[in-house]
Amino acid sequence: MEHPPRSDAYRRVSTSSIVAAIRANIVLYGALAANVGIAVAKFVAAGITGSSSMLTEGVHSLVDSGNQILLLYGQKRAARPPDVAYPFGYGRELYFWAFVVAMLIFAIGAGVSIYEGYLHILEPEPLRDPMVNYIVLGIAVALEGTSWMIAVREFNAGRGDLGWWQAVRRSKDPAGFMVLFEDSAALIGLVFAGIGIWASHALGDPRIDGVASIAIGLVLAAVAILLAREAKGLLIGEAADPDLVDTIRTHVAARAGILAVNHVRTIHTSPDVVFVAVSADFDDTLTMGDGETLVDAIEADLKAALPQLTSIYIRPERRDTAVVTEAPTHAPD
Secondary structure, three states: OOOOOOOHHHHHHOOOHHHHHHHHHHHHHHHHHHHHHHHHHHHHHHHHHOOHHHHHHHHHHHHHHHHHHHHHHHHHHHOOOOOOOOOOOOOOHHHHHHHHHHHHHHHHHHHHHHHHHHHHHHOOOOOOOOHHHHHHHHHHHHHHHHHHHHHHHHHHHHHOOOOHHHHHHHOOOHHHHHHHHHHHHHHHHHHHHHHHHHHHHHHOOOHHHHHHHHHHHHHHHHHHHHHHHHHHHHHHOOOOOHHHHHHHHHHHHOOOOEEEEEEEEEEEEEOOEEEEEEEEEEOOOOOHHHHHHHHHHHHHHHHHHOOOEEEEEEEEOOOOOOOOOOOOOOOOO
């Protein structure tokens, strides 16, 4: 039988899990290397100059370094094979660590930044030569910019024709977009730190440096809330991309002996592994043996066409008694 062709949109979704894992690791290791070096430089500069915003930036880079380590740890844990205790595997553990990362950005990154800025406004440090800060900021922009460009390149490679926000909403792999948002927040924070240091000296008011620290904290808080929202959806269990669901429905409906597809329900158990349950109305003239053969053929067809479908359940169910869902459409992002 001739199987329905896969759409160009679906080919974006069917990227090899191995390639995706390599890309995610490139992004994470690149960000980790940059943040460790930047954190050391920022803390040294803060110690020499007494800059609140520079100290805040040091904490920010330190938190980001820890976040990359947690995401790498989550990837390793998620790669474990299924066992008796977890028959569908450990893939969603990555989503748990992604949520932890979002909480760390909010609690430590944003919290420490805002608190340090508040203290600096109450008890401002005497102004000192800002040259060390400017040098460190320049180095940090270069390193963070490199990490950001790597993250953007890998993110663009996976998003196809989708817009940035739409690609983030549909992504099932948090590592790539979390690093992208962290690096973006870091670059914005560096701009705020530079403005705060310059304005403090230009206007002779060290409290402005504290205001910059608070501004950095607010940026981190906004990013943390956004990332927590995305991680929460993945952790609860998001459905697969609508293109993939449409492809499953089309393959099943095209089979002789299938009168109608009642519903296709999916859930990601990891970024590149999908569980699917299909309810279909089988022709009543089929014998039990014919039905079993048809189910086996459909499962083999789907696994060959869509290798990320590791668990497939097909339930024969009369359409007039089934809970029917319409063919999926793209929900607004």
